[in-house]
Amino acid sequence: MIYKINGKWNDCNKYLIKGERKNILIDPGLPDDFDATLKEIKGIVKDIDIIINTHCHYDHSGSDYLYQEYFGATIIIHDREVNHLKNASEVTLSSGLFHRNMVPPKEVIPLGEVLEELKRYNIEIIETPGHTKGSISIIYRDSLITGDTLFSNSVGRWDFPTGSLEDLKGSILKLEDIINKKNISSILPGHGEDGNKYTLSYVKKLLF
Numbered sequence: 001m002i003y004k005i006n007g008k009w010n011d012c013n014k015y016l017i018k019g020e021r022k023n024i025l026i027d028p029g030l031p032d033d034f035d036a037t038l039k040e041i042k043g044i045v046k047d048i049d050i051i052i053n054t055h056c057h058y059d060h061s062g063s064d065y066l067y068q069e070y071f072g073a074t075i076i077i078h079d080r081e082v083n084h085l086k087n088a089s090e091v092t093l094s095s096g097l098f099h100r101n102m103v104p105p106k107e108v109i110p111l112g113e114v115l116e117e118l119k120r121y122n123i124e125i126i127e128t129p130g131h132t133k134g135s136i137s138i139i140y141r142d143s144l145i146t147g148d149t150l151f152s153n154s155v156g157r158w159d160f161p162t163g164s165l166e167d168l169k170g171s172i173l174k175l176e177d178i179i180n181k182k183n184i185s186s187i188l189p190g191h192g193e194d195g196n197k198y199t200l201s202y203v204k205k206l207l208f
């Protein structure tokens with residue numbers, strides 16, 4: 001079962017997967033609303049075992065450390081973004097765009113090391129570079145969590161550090177293929193409303 005916790009203001013949407021064996025939170029978001037979000041989460045599950053970040057931007061990963069401290073959760077991010085997250089590098093946009101002092105999580109596991117384990121929890125990772133080089137999308141049953149790669153009526157910015165329009169175009173085509181082949185019924189973006197059957201055709205008109 002997957003639960004959406006809507007991001008307030010510029011915070012990202014958080015997705016909680018209540019699994020049979022592990023509870024997984026995707027993109028915990030800004031630290032600001034930690035207490036309120038925690039309360040919401042605890043209404044659904046007792047523990048968070050794993051955090052997966054769709055990319056290292058501060059509005060997605062800024063509260064990773066709080067979940068690591070509170071639950072002892074394992075923090076996972078694409079191999080390319082491990083060091084950005086650990087060092088709160090400029091790629092996280094923490095000081096640049098958000099004007100904040102980021103507290104990185106103490107330990108970060110590269111995605112490449114846990115892909116097989118995640119498959120056991122029905123989680124499949126799709127590499128979707130473009131918004132950042134290490135951006136990923138996540139398939140869980142018939143849902144597709146797209147981070148800042150694909151929104152309901154637009155795509156993520158490609159002008160931040162490590163972003164690339166060419167990469168993003170490739171990723172959108174890749175997601176279109178997956179949505180069709182895997183019968184995806186929910187598109188769950190990092191900000192705003194869920195996508196729908198018009199999302200891809202609309203976005204392709206903008207990009208191509």
Ligand SMILES: [Zn+2]
Nearest residue numbers: 055057131148
């Ligand atoms: Zn982002």
